[in-house]
Amino acid sequence: MGKLTxxxxxxxVIGKQEMYSVAAINGWLNPLQPIKNPLQxxxxxxxxxxxxxxxxxxxxxxxxxxxxxxxxxxxxxLHKGIKIVVQxxxxxxxxxxxxxxxxxxKITRVELLDANYKPIPKGKKLSYKDTxxxxxxxxxxxxxxxxxxxxxxxxxxxxxxxxxxxxxxxxPVPVLSRVNEKGMAEAVFRLPFYTxxxxxxxxxxxxxxxxxxxxxxxxxxxxxxSKHIQxxxxxxxxxxxxxxxxxxxxxxxxxxxxxxxxxxxxxxALEKPKPKPDGNSAKFPVTTGGKKSDDPQxxxxxxxxxxxxxxxxxxxxxxxxxxxxxxAKDMKNKKVTVKIWxxxxxxxxxDKIFEKDYxxxxxxxxxxxxxxxxxxxxxxxxxxDSAKQDYFIEVIHNDISVKSAVMLxxxxxxxxxxxxxxxxxxxxxxxLKFDKxxxxxxxxxxxxxxxxxxxxxxxxxxxxxxxxxxxxxNGMNEYKEGNKIYTKKLANGKSAFxxxxxxxxxxxxxxxxxxxxxxxxxNKTHENAEATVLTVARHAQTNNKDYASYGPxxxxxxxxxYRVRYMQAWNHAGKESFRYRFVxxxxxxxxxxxxxxxxxxxxxMTLGSxxxxxxxxxxxxxxxxxxxxRNSNGENHSSYAGxxxxxxASNYKFVYHALNNYLExxxxxxxxxxxxxxxxxxxxxxxxxxxxxxxxKVYALVDPLPEINNCKCNxxxxxxxxxxxxxxxxxxxxxxxxxxxxxxxKGLYMIxxxxxxxxxxxxxxxxNPMNIKGSGDxxxxxxxxxxxxxxxxxxxxxxxxxxxxxxxGFNGYIELLKKNFPDAYxxxxxNSKTIENFVVGLEDTGKKGAYAxxxxxxxxxGPQQYKKAVKDNFVSTLKDYKKILECKLCKTKxxxxxxEIQKDIELLNQLK
Numbered sequence: 001m002g003k004l005t006x007x008x009x010x011x012x013v014i015g016k017q018e019m020y021s022v023a024a025i026n027g028w029l030n031p032l033q034p035i036k037n038p039l040q041x042x043x044x045x046x047x048x049x050x051x052x053x054x055x056x057x058x059x060x061x062x063x064x065x066x067x068x069x070x071x072x073x074x075x076x077x078l079h080k081g082i083k084i085v086v087q088x089x090x091x092x093x094x095x096x097x098x099x100x101x102x103x104x105x106k107i108t109r110v111e112l113l114d115a116n117y118k119p120i121p122k123g124k125k126l127s128y129k130d131t132x133x134x135x136x137x138x139x140x141x142x143x144x145x146x147x148x149x150x151x152x153x154x155x156x157x158x159x160x161x162x163x164x165x166x167x168x169x170x171x172p173v174p175v176l177s178r179v180n181e182k183g184m185a186e187a188v189f190r191l192p193f194y195t196x197x198x199x200x201x202x203x204x205x206x207x208x209x210x211x212x213x214x215x216x217x218x219x220x221x222x223x224x225x226s227k228h229i230q231x232x233x234x235x236x237x238x239x240x241x242x243x244x245x246x247x248x249x250x251x252x253x254x255x256x257x258x259x260x261x262x263x264x265x266x267x268x269a270l271e272k273p274k275p276k277p278d279g280n281s282a283k284f285p286v287t288t289g290g291k292k293s294d295d296p297q298x299x300x301x302x303x304x305x306x307x308x309x310x311x312x313x314x315x316x317x318x319x320x321x322x323x324x325x326x327x328a329k330d331m332k333n334k335k336v337t338v339k340i341w342x343x344x345x346x347x348x349x350x351d352k353i354f355e356k357d358y359x360x361x362x363x364x365x366x367x368x369x370x371x372x373x374x375x376x377x378x379x380x381x382x383x384x385d386s387a388k389q390d391y392f393i394e395v396i397h398n399d400i401s402v403k404s405a406v407m408l409x410x411x412x413x414x415x416x417x418x419x420x421x422x423x424x425x426x427x428x429x430x431x432l433k434f435d436k437x438x439x440x441x442x443x444x445x446x447x448x449x450x451x452x453x454x455x456x457x458x459x460x461x462x463x464x465x466x467x468x469x470x471x472x473x474n475g476m477n478e479y480k481e482g483n484k485i486y487t488k489k490l491a492n493g494k495s496a497f498x499x500x501x502x503x504x505x506x507x508x509x510x511x512x513x514x515x516x517x518x519x520x521x522x523n524k525t526h527e528n529a530e531a532t533v534l535t536v537a538r539h540a541q542t543n544n545k546d547y548a549s550y551g552p553x554x555x556x557x558x559x560x561x562y563r564v565r566y567m568q569a570w571n572h573a574g575k576e577s578f579r580y581r582f583v584x585x586x587x588x589x590x591x592x593x594x595x596x597x598x599x600x601x602x603x604x605m606t607l608g609s610x611x612x613x614x615x616x617x618x619x620x621x622x623x624x625x626x627x628x629x630r631n632s633n634g635e636n637h638s639s640y641a642g643x644x645x646x647x648x649a650s651n652y653k654f655v656y657h658a659l660n661n662y663l664e665x666x667x668x669x670x671x672x673x674x675x676x677x678x679x680x681x682x683x684x685x686x687x688x689x690x691x692x693x694x695x696x697k698v699y700a701l702v703d704p705l706p707e708i709n710n711c712k713c714n715x716x717x718x719x720x721x722x723x724x725x726x727x728x729x730x731x732x733x734x735x736x737x738x739x740x741x742x743x744x745x746k747g748l749y750m751i752x753x754x755x756x757x758x759x760x761x762x763x764x765x766x767x768n769p770m771n772i773k774g775s776g777d778x779x780x781x782x783x784x785x786x787x788x789x790x791x792x793x794x795x796x797x798x799x800x801x802x803x804x805x806x807x808x809g810f811n812g813y814i815e816l817l818k819k820n821f822p823d824a825y826x827x828x829x830x831n832s833k834t835i836e837n838f839v840v841g842l843e844d845t846g847k848k849g850a851y852a853x854x855x856x857x858x859x860x861x862g863p864q865q866y867k868k869a870v871k872d873n874f875v876s877t878l879k880d881y882k883k884i885l886e887c888k889l890c891k892t893k894x895x896x897x898x899x900e901i902q903k904d905i906e907l908l909n910q911l912k
Contacts, residue, residue, distance in 0.1 A: 004044075004086055004093030013100050014072050014183075015108045015139035020046070021067040022086050022093065044088040051081030071108065072099040074139050074183020101741050105140040110222050129415040132189045136222040138179050140741045143900075147174035147223045148187035174223070185222070188430075300336070301327040303393040305369070310777050310804070323777065324367040326395060331360045338367070339394040353391075359739065361814075362807040366777050368815070434516055434528055435508055443507040443697055444669035445517050446564065448553070450703040453535045454499040454632050456485040464488055467496035468634030469537045471620035474544035479707035486707045487544075495544060497620055499630055502536045503529040504667055510697075517701065518558055532666045537628035538705060539620035546708060550625050553582065553613055555704035564698040565590060566675035568601045569612070575652040578679070578687070579614040580660065580670060581605045582627075582700050590674045596695075597678030617644060617659050629659060637662070643685070657685035672696030704891075713887035716880055720760035725880065727762055728754060728769065731810065740829040743907050748881065749828060749838045752873035756866070757852075767803040770813040771852070776801035777808050786855070793855040793862065820847045834912040835874045839867040882908055 008020035022044045043064045050059035059082065060070075076082055076099040085094045112120045115131040126132070134148050150170040175187040305313040305322045313322060324338070340354035358367060454468040467488070474495045479487045488496045503526050507513035516528035538552055547554040556562060562582040570576050583589040583605055591603035607613050610625060617640045618628045629637050636644055639662030643655045664670050671677065672692030680689035716722050729751050737744035750770075757771045758764045764771075766781055774780065780799045787796055803809035817825040824841030827833035842851040843863040854865025885908065889901045 004088060004091050006084055006086055006093050006095035008084075008095065010095060010097050011100050012070070012072050012097060013102050014074055014076060015102050015106060017069050017071045019067055019069055020084060020086075020095070022088065042089045044086050046084065046086050049083050049085055050079045051083075053080075056081075056083070072097070073108070073137055074142070075181070077101065078181065102139045103741060105144070105224070105741075106138070107141070107146075107222055107224070108137045108139060110220055111135045111137065112220065126191070127415040128191045130191050132191065132220075134187045134189065134220040134222065136177075136179075136185045138183045138185065141179045141183065141224065142181055144179050144224055146177050146179060146185040146187075148177065148185075148189075149174050149221050149223070150189050151219055151221060152217070170218070187220075189220070299329055299331050300395045301329055303327075303338075303395050305393075306366075306777075310779070321368060321370050324369050324393065325777075326358075326360065326365045326367070328360050328363055328365070332362060335359050337396040339396070340369075341392055341394060342390065361735075361811055362805075364777075364804070364808065366808065366811065431523065432515065432519060434512065437506040437508050439668070440672070440691060441506040441513070441669050441696075442509045443511065443513040444667050444699070445505040445513045445561070446667070446698070446700045447503040447505060447517060447529070448536060448538065448627065448700065448702045449501050449503065450706055451501045452484055452486075452498045453501045453533075454634060456488055456496050456498055458485065458488070464490070464496060468499045468632075469497045469539065469620050469630070470494050471497060471539040471623070472542040472544050474707065476707065481706055486705070494621070495539075497537070497539045497544075499535045499632070499634060500538050502534040502627075504532060504534070505529055506667070506669060514558070514561075514699070521558070530666065535630050535632045537618070537620045537623060537630050540623050540625050541621055543625075544620075544708075549610060552625060552705055552708070553627060553702050554608060554610075555702045556700075558701060561585070561699040561701055562607065563590065564670070564673055564700055565603070565605070566600060566670075566673055566679065567603075567605055568675075568679075569605070571652075573649075575647075575649045577653045577656045578660065579616070579656055580663065580673075580676075581612070581614045582607055582702075583613075584608065595678070599677070600675040600679040603674070615659070615663070617655055629663075651684075654683070654685040657681070657683075657687055661685065661687070667698070669696050669698050673698050713883070713890065716883065720762075721880060723762060724755075724760040725751070725877075725884070735810075735814070736828060742829050742831050743910055745881070745904075745907050745911055746828045746831075748874060748877050748911065749835055749870075752835070752877050753842070753870050755873040755877070756869045764806065764809070766800055767806045767809045768801055768812075769806055769809050772801050772809075772813055772816050773799060774801050775799075776803040776812050778802040778804045787853050787862070791856060791861070793853075821845075821851060822847075824851075831910070835871055839870050842870070843867050878908065878911060 005023045006020055007023055009018045012018045044066060046063040046065075046068050047058060048060035048070070049056045059079070063070075070084065072082070081096065082099065083094050083096045086092070111134075113133040113135060114120055114126075115133070117133060120126070120132075132150075134150075136146050136148070138144070138146070152170060171189070175189070177185040177187050179185045303324065303326045306325045307313055307322065310323075310325075326336075326338070328334075335357055336359075337355065337357050339352055342351040342353050354369070358365075456467045457465045459465050467490075470490060471494065473489065473493055474487055476487055476495070477489045478485065484498075486498065490496050505513040505517045505520075505528060507516065520526055520528050540551055543549065543551040545551070563585045564580055565583050566578065567581055568576065568578050578600070584607055586606075588604050589606060591599075593599055593602050605611055605613075612624070612626070614626045616623060616626045616628050617637065618626075619630065619634070620628065622628075629639075631637050637659070640655050640658040643651065643658045647655070660670075671688075671690040672694070673696055677690045677692050677695060679687065681687040729747070732747035732750045733744050734747075736742060736747045740746075754769050758769060765783060766776070767778075768776065771785075779802050781802045782797050783800045784795060784797055785800075786793060787798075789796075801809070801812055803812060814825075817828075821841050823845045824838050827835075827838035827841055843866055844850075850863045850866070852866050853862030854860075854869055856862050856865060860868065882905070885901055885905050889898060889905070892898055892901065
């Protein structure tokens with residue numbers, strides 16, 4: 001067996017196609033080995049292998065040929081190892097590859113799959129009963145939202161034509177999907193739901209066609225929601241169910257004549273056209289004779305040259321540095337192409353003298369431009385151009401189109417048979433429809449929410465005017481979220497509380513009530529709940545500070561639902577009652593017994609380390625960690641109002657019987673739970689025998705109370721840092737996330753530096769957050785400062801840049817880093833760099849010296865003191881952000897949010 005050598009890039013950039021070829025180097029080095037005829041040699045067979053914990057496995061589709069292309073996607077960055085393997089006959093070779101991150105986010109392609117997640121073969125006809133999955137492959141776009149749109153294609157040729165197909169959008173509202181860690185986003189299109197598809201397809205025809213023909217062609221486009229990047233799929237054909245084919249026309253030839261063969265058409269070679277401005281772009285005159293054309297979409301409002309003071313320039317000399325001011329609307333973090341054209345008003349021609357892509361960071365953006373001699377020469381085509389030229393600026397929205405394959409859909413085509421296992425129908429995200437439960441259901445859930453049913457009200461001075469519930473003092477004078485008051489201290493030393501909503505979910509079969517609840521939580525609605533919503537008291541007689549002993553019911557999640565059982569018990573005064581209780585789902589609480597009629601007095605009633613959590617008729621002032629059913633005004637509920645006046649030992653249980661009978665009338669599944677199914681009573685208040693033959697499960701989900709922080713969060717110092725992180729901190733983290741492929745929390749480097757420059761102040765002098773010197777878009781101003789010169793720390797008055805807004809000031813800082821402190825900027829964009837690289841880039845390797853200086857002391861120079869201060873701020877900031885995220889992780893109940901927060905914590909842990 002000989003060894004083959006693979007020739008190709010061992011460090012491919014994800015999303016970029018690389019070519020790999022094979023050579024049998026060993027054969028040339030051995031003079032005794034006969035040279036093989038390449039025509040007789042078998043074709044090389046290629047495959048990609050990925051390394052796992054247990055070894056190597058196949059990781060992609062096979063290829064054949066002497067030279068083959070490979071594109072490595074986002075998920076290739078997740079593998080422990082990747083190698084390309086080639087085999088030709090008995091000879092074999094391999095190449096270990098190390099995929100590299102891409103610099104720019106993009107959608108590389110859109111693939112169309114059937115309901116079994118198998119690629120749709122080119123030319124295959126699909127049925128209008130089929131399901132299509134569109135999968136977008138992306139690089140450097142994790143977490144971004146992709147909007148998928150299905151189109152009927154009337155345009156000639158390849159690519160997405162939004163003009164021709166403007167009226168052919170099948171789904172007016174795009175299907176949104178988030179890019180996963182493997183760089184993929186998917187959308188499901190169920191053609192039966194799009195009944196208008198065939199009508200849209202028949203309404204318009206392609207240029208030159210008389211009808212749509214027997215097939216309809218469809219494709220899918222994928223757009224990034226946060227950036228304007230679009231990818232379109234290849235077309236697929238759909239058979240037109242309304243097509244009546246025309247009989248073919250016969251050309252009659254006179255006897256004795258034959259048809260002359262058609263002359264082949266020849267197309268003359270086209271000269272490369274001179275570039276011209278886009279017909280639909282925004283154009284703004286720089287000089288008095290320049291072109292003017294508004295942006296049709298109203299996004300680009302103006303573009304002009306201004307001086308350092310922000311004054312508009314109508315003329316300038318060659319060699320001058322000017323600012324290009326672009327004012328936009330709803331274009332933040334969007335890419336545009338900027339072109340400067342010289343306009344010849346005699347020849348009516350335009351000469352392009354400048355072109356560059358930019359990302360608009362703000363509504364008002366400033367870009368430095370040097371009017372070079374070369375630009376003047378490029379615009380000179382004789383005549384008056386040699387002395388004076390008229391310029392205009394063109395601003396074009398970037399539109400990178402990527403299209404899926406064309407698919408053919410037909411009314412008489414055989415629908416794709418859906419295989420068992422994962423399929424589009426198994427993983428669909430559309431809302432499930434449930435039948436109304438009539439009579440006895442098979443399952444139920446009580447959802448005790450943190451939604452206020454009846455509020456605490458106050459007057460204009462903040463004094464309480466009414467409150468529906470109260471209990472033990474929780475140590476707070478007041479707690480508010482938004483405009484809602486969740487607790488307020490009363491004059492008698494107690495705490496006032498609102499009443500809360502309890503929703504009821506019922507199911508016709510086991511598991512259905514849980515599905516209803518989870519779907520409603522995901523969609524932030526209660527549309528699957530029963531019409532009756534109960535009003536409940538949720539606090540306690542004494543402890544309202546936490547969920548420990550005697551406190552409110554501890555919150556849980558949909559994965560740790562409580563069970564509801566029915567139990568006979570006696571209170572501390574020896575009074576008997578039969579109550580519904582929340583318990584852990586354990587055999588000690590739900591003890592198996594041979595005679596189910598004995599369940600009512602069997603088993604325990606514990607919930608964690610607590611006991612006796614029941615559904616009661618009381619206000620919070622009388623509850624010992626239980627749940628009180630109340631009227632919406634806070635008074636006794638009508639179900640037990642006639643009995644609660646007599647709380648004697650002989651009547652006490654009838655108060656609960658009356659309450660329980662009402663609960664069973666709206667939640668009949670309660671009569672089938674453990675303990676209740678075998679119990680009945682014919683006393684003063686009748687308890688009817690259960691109609692259930694088998695045990696029914698009723699669960700409880702409890703939301704946390706907003707004012708109780710059970711997470712024991714380490715609160716940040718009350719010195720303005722939280723507000724600072726919420727404003728400037730979010731801004732710089734978003735900048736790194738949207739402008740680089742690096743860890744977004746590299747923004748903490750800049751947060752730490754600004755802390756050194758301006759502390760936690762939200763408003764900074766001259767809108768200059770980083771205290772940069774020189775001129776801003778609003779000129780410059782003199783300010784007092786301290787710097788170290790010749791080893792001496794001294795007060796000075798120097799000129800600092802003045803900006804019209806803090807956004808402009810931050811933009812000026814970023815441009816300054818790129819120009820004079822490139823090593824510091826690189827530390828923000830390269831994950832291999834650390835805070836040490838950042839401060840060294842600021843102080844030691846700047847093109848014009850140090851960024852700033854501190855006071856020399858403790859053996860450190862001024863620049864060394866500044867570096868130490870920024871690094872110390874970084875360590876402090878990193879600790880703060882970890883506290884913030886750990887607290888958020890503890891508080892959230894949303895599983896998706898938990899995953900995102902955990903990812904952010906991991907990113908923080910990667911910072912160095």
